[in-house]
Amino acid sequence: MTSAAAQQVQQAIRQGGAEGMALRLAAVTREDGSLDYRMGFDEVSDDDISITSEGIEVVMEPEYAPLLDETLLDFARLEGEEEPQFIFINPKDANYAPPQGN
Numbered sequence: 001m002t003s004a005a006a007q008q009v010q011q012a013i014r015q016g017g018a019e020g021m022a023l024r025l026a027a028v029t030r031e032d033g034s035l036d037y038r039m040g041f042d043e044v045s046d047d048d049i050s051i052t053s054e055g056i057e058v059v060m061e062p063e064y065a066p067l068l069d070e071t072l073l074d075f076a077r078l079e080g081e082e083e084p085q086f087i088f089i090n091p092k093d094a095n096y097a098p099p100q101g102n
Contacts, residue, residue, distance in 0.1 A: 006054030
């Protein structure tokens with residue numbers, strides 16, 4: 001998780017009254033091979049995989065780990081977009097394009 005994403009998650013925690021909850025991530029493979037990402041705040045389960053990134057507790061069910069284990073969560077404005085958004089940067093995603101150097 002980048003610091004920009006962590007700041008946005010912290011803001012969402014405060015605004016949503018989700019203090020004490022973890023950021024839960026999930027991903028499923030679409031028919032075209034791309035990934036559909038899901039995220040929200042949730043209680044931690046005994047079976048969850050849990051990591052802390054940028055001070056944010058991130059959890060996922062073990063079944064999602066193979067799809068998410070190399071993923072970076074960022075919060076940025078994409079080219080052509082007005083507002084910044086959460087971006088999953090994942091080389092396992094069929095739509096992944098590595099960042100271009102300047």
